[in-house]
Amino acid sequence: MDQMQEPLIITVDGPAGSGKSSICQRVAERIGFTYVNTGALYRSIAYLASMEHIPLEDERGLCKLAESFHQYGQHDPDSGNIHYQGTLLNPYLYTEDLSWKASKIATSAPLREALLPVQREWALKCRHGALLDGRDTGTVVFPGAQLKIFLTASPEQRAYRRKIQLQTNQPSAPEPDLSSLTEDLKRRDQQDSQRETAPLRQAKDAIVLDSSDLTIEQTIEKMAGIIRDQLGIPV
Ligand code: C5P
Numbered sequence: 001m002d003q004m005q006e007p008l009i010i011t012v013d014g015p016a017g018s019g020k021s022s023i024c025q026r027v028a029e030r031i032g033f034t035y036v037n038t039g040a041l042y043r044s045i046a047y048l049a050s051m052e053h054i055p056l057e058d059e060r061g062l063c064k065l066a067e068s069f070h071q072y073g074q075h076d077p078d079s080g081n082i083h084y085q086g087t088l089l090n091p092y093l094y095t096e097d098l099s100w101k102a103s104k105i106a107t108s109a110p111l112r113e114a115l116l117p118v119q120r121e122w123a124l125k126c127r128h129g130a131l132l133d134g135r136d137t138g139t140v141v142f143p144g145a146q147l148k149i150f151l152t153a154s155p156e157q158r159a160y161r162r163k164i165q166l167q168t169n170q171p172s173a174p175e176p177d178l179s180s181l182t183e184d185l186k187r188r189d190q191q192d193s194q195r196e197t198a199p200l201r202q203a204k205d206a207i208v209l210d211s212s213d214l215t216i217e218q219t220i221e222k223m224a225g226i227i228r229d230q231l232g233i234p235v
Contacts, residue, residue: 008033008129010227011138014151015200016099016188017158019211019219020133022165023151025080026216027131027223031233034077034126038119038134038141039102043093044082045069045111046101056101059108066114075122094169096176096184103188106135109197116141136198138206147230148206149223157212159185 010033012024021037028035045066046056054061074083082089092098105111119141123130132141138148153161159182166176192200202208207226211219224235 007124007126008147008231008233009123009142009145010129010131010147010149010231011142011145011203011206012131012133012149012151012223013135013138013200013203013206014133015153015158015192016103016185017162018151018153019158019161019216020151022216023211023219023223024131024133026220027227027235030220030224031129031131031227031235032127033129033131034123035080036075036119036122036130036132037080038132038137040080040082040090040093041115041118041122042102042106043098044073044084044089045115046098046105047089047092048084049105050098050101056104059110062105062108062111063114066111066118070114070118073118075125077122077125077127094165096166096181099188100184103191107191107195107197112136112140112197135192135200138203139201140198143203147227148203149226150202150206150208151219151223152208152210153212155182155186155189 012020014020021039025035045062048065048069049056049062052065054065069084072085119132123132138145159178162181162185163176163178209219209222209226214222227233228235
């Protein structure tokens, strides 16, 4: 990236289980952008709060933790690995318990405020450009992003994909129950879209990509096509 040039920013927001992380990671790789998974940041804070026995309702405690994370946390722009005080957090972040805890702490306005600079720094540390995914990356974190995509899918499809993801991540765990996963997702959707601060919603200038009837490969192709058409980036 040219020293004086602002990096290109692409944001992808959407509900839980819409396939954002797997799709965005692959698309970012393909276009040579840094991938920033902002959900992993909320999950990291929820995980560390559990480890440090900070109650999820303790906003002051969570904000202090976020400040400490800002100072001692590290994001590897190539692998997406997140370290805090020397510990790699990624292997601990993808349980249903943490999904819910992350969504719970994400309702706190002061915590969201404290995490804004972290997300912006992670993205701006990129080499060519950054592709972020989350809930408010196009509405709050980078409202001036050059391209905003809203990635969505039906709740049933999203629950099915989450089941496959859980089975892949924890092959020895008991088989997840699809109907309770669907209920959990709906509950999390509701919490994410009805909170007062930075609720999940489609930015006015976002392009909608509905992946309900698409495979991962087809969704990647569609997203790559949108990026090529909108930004003129060869994909
Ligand atoms: O994307 P993921 O499902 O990993 O995110 C976990 C939780 O973190 C979400 O349910 C949401 O409540 C919160 N989150 C958020 N804003 C973001 C990213 C994630 O509120 N930008």
